[in-house]
Amino acid sequence: MKLEFLTTGDKSPTLFNRALNETYHSRHGARQESEHVYVISGLDELLHLDTIRVFEMGFGTGLNILLAHQFSELHQKKLDVTSIELYPLDKEIWSQLDFSKSAVEKEVFTKLHQFPWEKRSVLGTYFSLEKRNMGLEDIRYQSEFDIIFFDAFGPDKQPHLWTPDVFQLLFDSLDTNGILVTYSAKGQVRRDLQSIGFEVERIQGPPGKREMLRARKK
């Protein structure tokens, strides 16, 4: 897999996958996109829960999970995260990514990457993570999560991951009142999510993008 390093609009880095002609995050700002889509529009909605069970599609650079860890510390909220990734990044790549704003954050980022796959690891008082090296098409969870970070490459790049069949697997994975957040605001994605029973809101997108989607399992 040919990957290149880019600096985005908020000075945080991202990766560019040349074969797909797609970046891992918004070119307007990787960190601010992750913060807006997955923390502000996602986790912040679930502060009433004692423990938040998170499922992420696409561990990638680990940026979303770095911010999720920070959320758990900030709110002293228990977060149990499961993140799947079909193509884990080599150390040679992830060790060159610097998202961190402090030495502590850098240490957390390294730990998240060094945690073994297929095993739950604990970090501090509130946070645990299990990374799974598998494809989204193969998940079979039943009502196990409160939130899904749906962070696949775009629907035009990976159309097989944005189908009603895959959305059904995600719907089944969520517990009642669970939410799915994604940076995409595409009409077809919204309609497909609605067709399998999600209530879908179009909400304000991150800087550089007008809208994003938040879907709820009622």
Ligand SMILES: C[S@@+](CC[C@H](N)C(=O)[O-])C[C@H]1O[C@@H](n2cnc3c(N)ncnc32)[C@H](O)[C@@H]1O
């Ligand atoms: C948009 S990037 C995700 C970025 C990641 N959340 C982050 O913060 O860096 C999409 C990720 O999905 C992974 N991926 C692609 N196809 C997949 C599949 N079928 N199942 C699981 N992960 C997949 C890619 O390797 C990539 O890491």
